[in-house]
Amino acid sequence: MALNPYENDFNLLLDGLLNDDEERALRRSLIANPQHEAELDRMLMVDAILRGAEEPRLPANFSANVMVHVDRYEQRVQWTPWVIALVTTVTVSLALFIAAPLVIFNLGLAEPLLSLPRVSSLVLLLAQSLEWMRLATVWGAEAIVGWLTFITTEPATLAVIISALALVSIWVGFRESQRAGAFSAA
Amino acid sequence: MDGDQELVARVLGGDRDAFAALVETYQQSVFNLTYRMLGEQREAEDAAQEAFLRAYTHLASYDPSRSFKTWILSIASNYCIDRIRRRRLTWLSLDEPLPPHPNLNSKEPGPEESALLGEREAAVKMLMSGLPADYRAAVVLRYWYDFSYTEIAETLETTESAIKSRLFRARQMMGQQLAGGGAPELVAVMEGA
Numbered sequence: 001m002a003l004n005p006y007e008n009d010f011n012l013l014l015d016g017l018l019n020d021d022e023e024r025a026l027r028r029s030l031i032a033n034p035q036h037e038a039e040l041d042r043m044l045m046v047d048a049i050l051r052g053a054e055e056p057r058l059p060a061n062f063s064a065n066v067m068v069h070v071d072r073y074e075q076r077v078q079w080t081p082w083v084i085a086l087v088t089t090v091t092v093s094l095a096l097f098i099a100a101p102l103v104i105f106n107l108g109l110a111e112p113l114l115s116l117p118r119v120s121s122l123v124l125l126l127a128q129s130l131e132w133m134r135l136a137t138v139w140g141a142e143a144i145v146g147w148l149t150f151i152t153t154e155p156a157t158l159a160v161i162i163s164a165l166a167l168v169s170i171w172v173g174f175r176e177s178q179r180a181g182a183f184s185a186a
Numbered sequence: 187m188d189g190d191q192e193l194v195a196r197v198l199g200g201d202r203d204a205f206a207a208l209v210e211t212y213q214q215s216v217f218n219l220t221y222r223m224l225g226e227q228r229e230a231e232d233a234a235q236e237a238f239l240r241a242y243t244h245l246a247s248y249d250p251s252r253s254f255k256t257w258i259l260s261i262a263s264n265y266c267i268d269r270i271r272r273r274r275l276t277w278l279s280l281d282e283p284l285p286p287h288p289n290l291n292s293k294e295p296g297p298e299e300s301a302l303l304g305e306r307e308a309a310v311k312m313l314m315s316g317l318p319a320d321y322r323a324a325v326v327l328r329y330w331y332d333f334s335y336t337e338i339a340e341t342l343e344t345t346e347s348a349i350k351s352r353l354f355r356a357r358q359m360m361g362q363q364l365a366g367g368g369a370p371e372l373v374a375v376m377e378g379a
Contacts, residue, residue: 002347007354014357015328015335042361046313049364050329053310055214056221059231063209066238070205073239 006033010040014047064180190254197245205245209238212255215331216262222326223266223319225311233269237262252340259331260341263323270319313360321356324349 003011009026012018018026030037059065104110113119151157190211196204216237221230240261241248248257314322323342327333335346335353342349 003351003354008350010357011350011354015353039358039361042364043357045364046357046360049306049309049313050325052306053222053330054307055218055330056227056230058214058217059227062213062217062231062234063206066209066213066235067202067206069235069239070202070242073243074202 006036010043013040014043061180191250194245194248194250194254197242205242208241208254208258212258213238215255216258218330219259219262219326220266222310222314222330223263223322224269225315229269233266234262237265240265256337256341259327260343263327263342267319267323270322313363316363317356317359321352321359324352325356328353 006029009018009022013023013026030040104113114123151161190208193204193208197208213234217230217234220233220237221227224230224233237258241258244261248254314325317325320342324338327338327341331337333341335349338349339346
């Protein structure tokens with residue numbers, strides 16, 4: 001909405017864009033209009049309050065915190081293409097892994113395919129690999145369960161592990177605070 | 187190429203330290219703007235950090251013919267305007283009159299805040315809190331940055347005529363609030379003035 005002339009003049013006056021003569025002329029014109037004069041006085045008071053406000057104090061380590069956000073963003077950007085590639089590869093592989101046997105069996109291609117020596121040895125190799133993976137998973141799970149059982153039933157071992165974790169945590173915290181301090185100083 | 191443009195070019199070339207230098211240069215200006223617009227220290231800090239992060243992620247779209255300060259303040263003010271509008275949407279039903287943000291308009295600031303803020307500061311917060319978000323941005327850029335109408339219009343991506351109108355209406359609204367005189371902060375400042 002466009003301003004009427006007196007509104008425009010008020011803006012110009014408050015923004016220091018009227019010269020003395022123009023200001024005197026504006027003041028004279030307001031004598032006949034006390035409502036506008038009162039409004040200008042209120043605006044001048046607002047103007048004085050706003051101009052008197054001090055600059056807020058910047059929070060401590062502000063720029064260091066901004067750079068932490070920037071670093072996190074950079075890390076996300078670096079990882080994103082790899083994550084997308086990995087997810088795509090896994091999804092396509094899984095789809096093929098499920099779809100291929102269904103198609104082969106539904107079309108009755110299993111027997112003719114297995115009669116080919118290369119295909120049968122490939123299937124055998126795949127079956128063996130799956131079996132090795134199953135054995136490795138079982139072995140890993142048993143090892144973890146055994147380890148957890150050991151540390152939870154041996155208080156001394158548990159105490160050593162917790163102490164080691166606490167020391168590592170303190171060391172990491174110390175390194176981070178040194179890094180933040182060095183950045184602020186820079 | 188001036189200093190800022192050179193730093194921007196270095197950031198685009200992968201120099202992270204050049205961005206740190208830009209943050210150092212404009213951190214006070216950006217924080218000042220977000221604080222004046224949002225009125226609360228913690229929220230202003232978050233908004234200022236977000237503004238810098240947005241600047242970093244959109245640096246490729248920065249037009250070097252434009253002042254970097256205007257550009258970063260434009261990002262910060264637009265972000266604050268969105269934030270104030272979202273804040274209103276969260277708190278209001280459409281039929282209710284607009285209540286002020288509690289942090290901005292609390293008539294009884296907490297002890298910590300009272301210690302930090304003088305009466306004048308509280309009065310500024312109170313006056314600003316009654317303004318719509320886009321009026322607030324225009325007032326902040328005019329009073330705390332001494333921007334011309336053209337610079338404010340460029341920063342807020344609007345016309346000079348719109349800025350003049352916003353400034354006048356904002357001053358009018360604040361004047362009426364002052365005339366109402368209900369708030370102790372305003373009364374104290376008026377008596378002291």
